[in-house]
Amino acid sequence: MAAPSSPNDPATDPSIQELITARPWLKHDAQAGLLLDGVPLAAIADVVGTPTWVYSAATMRCRYRALATAMAEAGLDMQVHYAVKANDSRAVLAQFAAEGAGADVVSGGELLKARRAGIPASAIVYSGVGKSEQEMRLALSEDIGQINVESTEELEMLSALAGALGHTARVALRVNPDVDAGTNDKIATGRATDKFGIPYADAVALYARAASLPGVEPVGLATHIGSQILDLAPYRDAFARIAALVEALREHGLRVGTVDCGGGLGIGYRNEPTSSPAGLAAAMKGAFGGLDVRLIMEPGRWLVGPAGVLLASVVLVKQTRHEPFVVLDAAMNDLVRPAMYDAWHGIVPLSPVDAVTPVGPVTVVGPVCESGDTFARSRRLPPLAPNAHVAILDAGAYGVVMSSTYNARPLAAEAWVDDARWSVIRDRQPMEALWERERLPA
Numbered sequence: 001m002a003a004p005s006s007p008n009d010p011a012t013d014p015s016i017q018e019l020i021t022a023r024p025w026l027k028h029d030a031q032a033g034l035l036l037d038g039v040p041l042a043a044i045a046d047v048v049g050t051p052t053w054v055y056s057a058a059t060m061r062c063r064y065r066a067l068a069t070a071m072a073e074a075g076l077d078m079q080v081h082y083a084v085k086a087n088d089s090r091a092v093l094a095q096f097a098a099e100g101a102g103a104d105v106v107s108g109g110e111l112l113k114a115r116r117a118g119i120p121a122s123a124i125v126y127s128g129v130g131k132s133e134q135e136m137r138l139a140l141s142e143d144i145g146q147i148n149v150e151s152t153e154e155l156e157m158l159s160a161l162a163g164a165l166g167h168t169a170r171v172a173l174r175v176n177p178d179v180d181a182g183t184n185d186k187i188a189t190g191r192a193t194d195k196f197g198i199p200y201a202d203a204v205a206l207y208a209r210a211a212s213l214p215g216v217e218p219v220g221l222a223t224h225i226g227s228q229i230l231d232l233a234p235y236r237d238a239f240a241r242i243a244a245l246v247e248a249l250r251e252h253g254l255r256v257g258t259v260d261c262g263g264g265l266g267i268g269y270r271n272e273p274t275s276s277p278a279g280l281a282a283a284m285k286g287a288f289g290g291l292d293v294r295l296i297m298e299p300g301r302w303l304v305g306p307a308g309v310l311l312a313s314v315v316l317v318k319q320t321r322h323e324p325f326v327v328l329d330a331a332m333n334d335l336v337r338p339a340m341y342d343a344w345h346g347i348v349p350l351s352p353v354d355a356v357t358p359v360g361p362v363t364v365v366g367p368v369c370e371s372g373d374t375f376a377r378s379r380r381l382p383p384l385a386p387n388a389h390v391a392i393l394d395a396g397a398y399g400v401v402m403s404s405t406y407n408a409r410p411l412a413a414e415a416w417v418d419d420a421r422w423s424v425i426r427d428r429q430p431m432e433a434l435w436e437r438e439r440l441p442a
């Protein structure tokens with residue numbers, strides 16, 4: 001199934017003005033051009049160069065607080081564990097730590113990053129289908145809050161390891177509810193054919209087994225049906241199945257204290273309608289309200305996606321017999337989402353005069369040697385001259401974390417905007433660093 005945010009129909013694209021209006025942290029100023037929380041993005045592009053990621057700290061904070069408030073207002077006993085994979089920059093993690101968030105991690109590296117950013121070990125849950133022995137040892141030595149186990153094999157491995165080390169790991173069984181979240185095929189995780197989670201029909205027996213094994217203590221269930229989910233119906237289906245499982249486990253005399261509802265709440269890349277945290281809270285309450293369980297959620301994209309932009313400059317505009325190609329200095333090695341998922345991202349010029357008079361249509365590409373290195377097709381943009389700057393919107397999640405040095409392109413810089421001031425939080429990777437871990441064969 002195609003991603004709901006990927007249709008490529010310029011007739012229904014939101015205008016540049018509509019994109020800006022829907023994102024209150026962005027403003028268009030007649031003199032200074034596009035502002036992020038009052039800071040002219042062109043100033044950052046001029047000083048730091050491009051490509052550069054820029055984040056609105058206030059937007060991340062506001063979204064975290066809005067989510068936590070929606071859960072509290074629904075009367076839910078809920079802890080938000082930020083999904084570190086969405087954006088693991090130190091400033092992002094430190095800010096969520098200061099807000100009181102826990103973390104959802106999927107590797108030893110993410111676990112260490114979360115700890116070093118100040119997130120307490122007790123507020124960390126660890127998901128993933130292939131935790132290595134080394135990673136399990138790290139999770140055990142840190143005594144993290146919960147390990148979400150995804151298979152019988154992993155349960156046995158963890159039990160043997162923890163038992164031998166004299167630890168008891170609090171585990172939740174991540175259950176695959178066999179629900180289609182209706183999102184892009186590559187980021188759906190809750191169908192029986194996906195690699196994630198324990199088959200629904202095996203969950204009761206495996207939970208009972210976990211209760212009898214040394215080194216592990218089953219404390220609850222977890223599920224996660226996918227990412228960029230715009231509709232609440234699949235959540236309701238999955239939660240109903242997990243709630244039924246809680247009851248079935250209790251009927252077998254097994255204790256279930258927590259339910260981890262996963263992440264996945266989508267954002268309106270194309271200004272499309274989305275589900276709200278209040279709606280999600282109502283779905284959780286409907287399923288788990290009467291069950292006396294402590295709830296966890298693991299949002300990533302919803303918290304940070306809209307808060308980031310990728311600044312790029314126009315290298316040249318290549319005229320052809322078809323649509324002109326606007327060639328940027330950012331590429332799929334920076335933001336891979338359009339190439340990987342056909343994802344749609346808004347593109348807005350930074351300059352004051354151009355932003356409101358789109359002409360186009362143009363194809364916006366990067367310089368990488370793949371035709372897939374295309375950010376947008378048939379996009380209505382104002383005329384863009386070489387060196388003009390643009391912002392690629394909603395790049396705060398699954399942006400910098402998925403970037404690579406493909407085509408020997410150094411990793412981009414990152415900047416942080418807070419309280420109308422900005423600073424660089426990660427320098428652009430120096431060219432020399434591209435070969436610093438290499439040597440010729442001995």
Ligand SMILES: Cc1ncc(COP(=O)(O)O)c(C=O)c1O
Binds near residue numbers: 128189
């Ligand atoms: C286990 C788990 N939790 C949380 C998330 C975060 O998802 P999202 O960024 O869509 O909220 C993911 C990613 O899909 C995930 O795999």
Ligand SMILES: N[C@@H](CCCC[NH3+])C(=O)O
Binds near residue numbers: 337341398
């Ligand atoms: N990388 C994906 C999301 C994956 C979610 C992780 N399970 C995206 O950019 O949309």
